[in-house]
Amino acid sequence: MPELTFREGGPGDLRAVFTVSELAVHDTALRSGVLDTPPPSETQIEEEWQRRRHLLEFTAAQPGSGFWLCERAGEPIGYGRVARFGEMEELTELMVLPAHHRQGIGRALLERLWPGDPTPDLGRVVVAAGASADLTLYSDFGVMPITGHWHIRAHPEDFLERRSREIDTAEPAVVVLESDRAVREWKRLEPPAIGHRRPRLHEFFGRTRTCLATMDPGAESATALCWIGAGGEIGPAVGATPQDLVPVVLQALDRVAKTREPDSLSVFCATDSWWLLRRLRGLGFRVWWPSWVMCSIPLPGLDRYMPTRPPHLL
Numbered sequence: 001m002p003e004l005t006f007r008e009g010g011p012g013d014l015r016a017v018f019t020v021s022e023l024a025v026h027d028t029a030l031r032s033g034v035l036d037t038p039p040p041s042e043t044q045i046e047e048e049w050q051r052r053r054h055l056l057e058f059t060a061a062q063p064g065s066g067f068w069l070c071e072r073a074g075e076p077i078g079y080g081r082v083a084r085f086g087e088m089e090e091l092t093e094l095m096v097l098p099a100h101h102r103q104g105i106g107r108a109l110l111e112r113l114w115p116g117d118p119t120p121d122l123g124r125v126v127v128a129a130g131a132s133a134d135l136t137l138y139s140d141f142g143v144m145p146i147t148g149h150w151h152i153r154a155h156p157e158d159f160l161e162r163r164s165r166e167i168d169t170a171e172p173a174v175v176v177l178e179s180d181r182a183v184r185e186w187k188r189l190e191p192p193a194i195g196h197r198r199p200r201l202h203e204f205f206g207r208t209r210t211c212l213a214t215m216d217p218g219a220e221s222a223t224a225l226c227w228i229g230a231g232g233e234i235g236p237a238v239g240a241t242p243q244d245l246v247p248v249v250l251q252a253l254d255r256v257a258k259t260r261e262p263d264s265l266s267v268f269c270a271t272d273s274w275w276l277l278r279r280l281r282g283l284g285f286r287v288w289w290p291s292w293v294m295c296s297i298p299l300p301g302l303d304r305y306m307p308t309r310p311p312h313l314l
């Protein structure tokens with residue numbers, strides 16, 4: 001049996017470990033009962049890589065980021081990455097090929113990425129989208145569950161039909177913000193919600209996504225913001241209050257449902273944001289894949305925050 005070796009990864013390893021990630025996540029979906037399809041083909045993995053690569057390359061390029069691989073006979077069989085944003089390190093991926101689970105590889109990778117304990121100056125957060133057994137592993141590394149992270153979905157036609165029947169729901173006007181303005185507003189509204197600063201992430205989204213906003217007419221500042229990706233991905237979104245989050249997300253869903261006609265509409269909803277969950281539930285959304293946000297500190301305002309798509313980042 002060839003031995004397992006561990007080494008630090010670099011930008012040139014990202015494509016190879018993306019295949020590990022797609023196969024590991026597919027296995028989790030099978031085990032959790034949310035999918036019953038065969039594993040993705042090389043062609044499907046390559047298409048998904050082309051959709052995701054810019055965000056993955058961006059997170060890998062952040063100063064202070066970490067990337068460790070486990071290899072067998074020179075082939076990656078597991079890897080983990082952390083990206084640093086201000087006072088927080090986010091575990092963006094921890095993936096091991098299914099045939100190598102329960103051999104201590106996930107733990108060994110985390111020991112390299114997150115040695116010692118989190119500190120007051122550098123916290124830790126992870127969107128724990130794996131199987132329930134994986135939660136046990138993360139809790140040994142200084143993070144605890146702070147809120148649910150529900151992947152919820154609806155049929156676009158059903159959603160639009162229910163939207164058209166809504167009465168007594170006057171909604172504030174939603175505008176598209178020019179990217180410099182959007183980034184400035186994100187820098188103002190996001191830190192009080194998630195408890196850390198991610199200016200470079202929003203500068204990246206300013207180059208790659210469209211920002212919808214509701215505005216406070218008196219102060220001429222945004223009351224809520226939502227990024228929409230080129231592929232129709234909705235999120236992250238943030239509001240000044242939990243109620244403010246709702247209209248901007250609904251308008252984003254309207255736009256994606258009408259212009260892209262996807263097979264399904266989906267968002268990640270923090271279970272703290274009751275206003276949004278309740279409204280989306282009334283519009284036909286159902287829980288598809290429930291996960292957890294785990295963190296080394298309680299985050300102050302996830303009741304007015306909707307997480308990023310894809311779920312590598314909070």
Ligand SMILES: CC(C)(COP(=O)(O)OP(=O)(O)OC[C@H]1O[C@@H](n2cnc3c(N)ncnc32)[C@H](O)[C@@H]1OP(=O)(O)O)[C@@H](O)C(=O)NCCC(=O)NCCS
Nearest residue numbers: 024028094095096101102103104105106107130133136137
């Ligand atoms: C999460 C993951 C990386 C763990 O990797 P792994 O190499 O199998 O983990 P380890 O062998 O190091 O196990 C570490 C701990 O996890 C827990 N664990 C993992 N799988 C488990 C299972 N099937 N049943 C019970 N506990 C389990 C145990 O607490 C174990 O601790 P132990 O050493 O005391 O037994 C792997 O399951 C995976 O790739 N999952 C799919 C990808 C995914 O969804 N990742 C999460 C999204 S970021």
